[in-house]
């Protein structure tokens with residue numbers, strides 16, 4: 001994977017997500033999920049472009065099921081934007097870059 | 110200059126990819142727009158057993174990848190953007206995406222269909238929290254849990270069988286007294302010990318705090334309602350054609366499917382439709398691919414007559 005998106009896990013969640021001073025977008029994904037694989041390069045691209053404003057992270061739901069459970073993630077890909085540790089926005093599904101930019105406009109503006 | 114094409118294709122499912130392959134191989138300058146998943150509905154299908162050439166069956170994802178590769182081999186440009194408007198009136202057809210404006214001598218609409226949403230109280234808030242429209246995407250979240258599948262057609266019954274890999278029990282809820290799925294598919298469901306049925310029944314409600322915990326099922330014959338504890342609901346209750354962009358511009362049937370002639374030309378010359386989006390389509394990959402091919406051949410003939 002590219003270097004702009006941080007892999008997070010149950011172990012690093014508190015430090016990387018809750019403790020982040022920037023807002024973080026977490027991509028909940030798994031190896032077996034075709035739409036997740038398709039959308040991954042879009043996230044890479046967003047991360048390359050907007051890493052000043054938002055930190056981009058991904059969490060493998062098979063490796064970290066407790067975190068997925070904690071946020072009731074039961075469809076993937078699911079994206080949750082966290083700000084100061086709080087889930088502020090949530091959306092789902094593979095979609096083009098422009099739609100991510102729309103969803104995240106509040107934090108990119 | 111660079112935004113002028115011979116053929117523009119809206120939608121990258123089997124119909125669009127086959128159309129791209131044929132158009133590209135005929136040396137037409139071709140661009141295909143896809144807003145979500147290359148391969149369309151096929152890309153999220155677990156295993157496709159009835160597409161000729163793959164006697165062992167092939168996963169939908171793999172088939173979609175192969176179709177993409179084959180189209181790109183013939184120089185079809187794939188553009189991962191949503192077409193947000195289309196002007197079909199002039200001799201040059203115009204298409205707009207957030208990235209720009211494109212024109213072409215012919216357009217192939219291969220925008221397919223999307224699933225009808227579950228329309229019962231409580232459903233909207235629980236989508237993605239137990240309510241799903243894609244078994245291959247979400248099935249593994251329901252290991253050892255009880256799930257319901259709503260619908261009685263091929264997709265519903267096939268996906269129900271797929272879900273038995275994970276779930277402890279899969280209940281198929283169907284509004285009629287018989288399933289609609291093909292016989293071979295029905296038989297597999299009947300033989301599967303994890304699958305049971307609630308026929309003559311519809312969902313009348315969904316409940317759960319942060320994720321689905323129960324549903325209410327209503328028997329349409331007796332009117333009787335009962336609550337059933339389930340953690341997942343997979344919905345396959347029909348489709349809506351993705352044709353809102355062309356409402357008013359093209360002839361469609363009441364449900365919004367595009368009406369074409371035998372060459373797949375729609376009510377405006379130079380505009381073609383192929384695949385699930387077209388009226389009278391069989392809603393199978395082999396059929397969608399065949400229509401994509403025909404639409405591309407017809408588009409090529411149309412372009413020749415205009416020159």
Ligand SMILES: Cc1cc2nc3c(=O)[nH]c(=O)nc-3n(C[C@H](O)[C@H](O)[C@H](O)COP(=O)(O)OP(=O)(O)OC[C@H]3O[C@@H](n4cnc5c(N)ncnc54)[C@H](O)[C@@H]3O)c2cc1C
Nearest residue numbers: 120122123124144149150192220221222384385392393394
């Ligand atoms: C669960 C399930 C199981 C199935 N199992 C089988 C099977 O075993 N065998 C079989 O033969 N068939 C099966 N089918 C049916 C088969 O998948 C479809 O018939 C086939 O995919 C139709 O192809 P299509 O290209 O016409 O449309 P679609 O596959 O619907 O593709 C249309 C594409 O157009 C895109 N699009 C729409 N609007 C726009 C726009 N404005 N801009 C850009 N892009 C746009 C969509 O994102 C989509 O990717 C199954 C379907 C489902 C849902």
